Amino acid sequence: MVTPALLQKVATVQEFAQKHQAVAILNAGFFDPANQKTTSYVVIQGELVANPKENERLVNNPNLKSYLGQIFNRTEFRRYLCGQTIRYSIALHSQSPPAGCQLVDAIGAGPRLLPELTLEKEGFVDNANKRDALGSNQPNARTAVGITRDGSVILVMVAQKPLAPANSGISLPALADLMKTLGADQAMNLDRGSSSSLYYNGKTFYGKVDLEGNFIKRPVKSVLLVQKN
Template identity: 80%
Template sequence: MRKIGLLGLTLVTLGTWFSLRSSPPYISSALPTIKPSPPKTIQYLERILPQGIAHILLIPANSRFVVTGALSAKANTVEEFAQKRKAIAILNAGFFDPANQKSTSYVVVAGQLVADPKDNERLVNNPQLKPYLAQIFNRTEFRRYQCGQTIRYSIALHNESAPADCQLVDAIGAGPRLLPELTLVQEGFVDNALVRDALGSNQLNARTAVGITRDGSIILVMVTQKPSQPNNSGISLLQLADLMKILGASEAMNLDGGSSSSLYYLGKTFYGKVDLQGNLIKRPVKSVLLVQEK
């Protein structure tokens, strides 16, 4: 990842100073200084990017809010998840197969494995994916641990063990990892030898991501396309990694994007993908990240 020089702007959020670094050309001056927010409260930010709009939620560390996972037996929109879960915010999360509505990502809820990609026959029996199954079954996931009386979040590969004295409570897989480095090849999304790029990583698209700051705050991001430019708007994965770094994340991972990109916050829903006529696509999703009060 290229180094980014210091910029004379500072983003003040969550009672923590996140130093803004000089933005790549696609972000330019789209992230102006914002006023300090009261500590321990969720902050919603909307930032206009040259090729899209970034909807950002900042959830402070050690607050009354917790980020958990949820899975639906049948795919639902984030609005439908909100009606059932009564969450403050909901972000689409893991990958799934729209044809059979089975998850292609691991999901753990309340300490129980509720979705296993190895149970998805369309995934495991796909001859084109067989060379990548070991990598697919060990992709990045967002985790919540209970460590004594403390909640900890991390981004880890599926096969990684929980830290000592910590119990895994929730986990939702997707990938690839964005920070501290982009791991497209390692997680089987890209095969340079075969010119395979499952996510169109260099293309502009609606994208979704979750990040963790050094103090343990959570950053949820959903970047929308422009209705006026349905074929050439959004953000690439490299640009998304840069954006997460600018926002203060030390760890970050990509979530299911494209038509799945959707964010609900306090009664309002934002969808990321548009069709060729510029209309928003409201696609049901299989798993989500919930922001709820403890």
């Protein structure tokens, strides 16, 4: 079972692991490190537990004013209950659940990677004005979640190399290609860079490397948990 989790204060994936009995934990939604408030929606057990509209630094940022409509309607990784069946999906925040399904959990980030890469719409890439806040074409530590045709969930974290911090990692177009190669039909980007981190089977892996080649252990706001049913 793959579900989101959120803490009041930021924590490393290793600290999330100490709180939750999980097989694996992957960093997930966006947040503001300055005030530790979310910039992504998070729904857990049908309840909205994180609302970016309540983050005053986001809402009152003049540089983001024209983008707020898109920021509040980014892509989400969702878990539905359809009758007695659990189903995972990737959808925009404004999209309604399929007929006969109710939304149980959701966590937002973006941009969508598959079936198409939505860099202009969700990454706010503006090639004409050379705006690319996500550094989408630059190699970086990145995290993604995908869903295969049979409904399996793929969790991916691509790390940088300690000996080549400036030239390693992956771009967003390459990440989309990787998710497709791994069998995903649907996929989305999660928080990246210093946030990229993975806990699996008792071990913690960090994605971002500093100029000295040391992995950065940055606390995050929200994660995806892999737990046994």
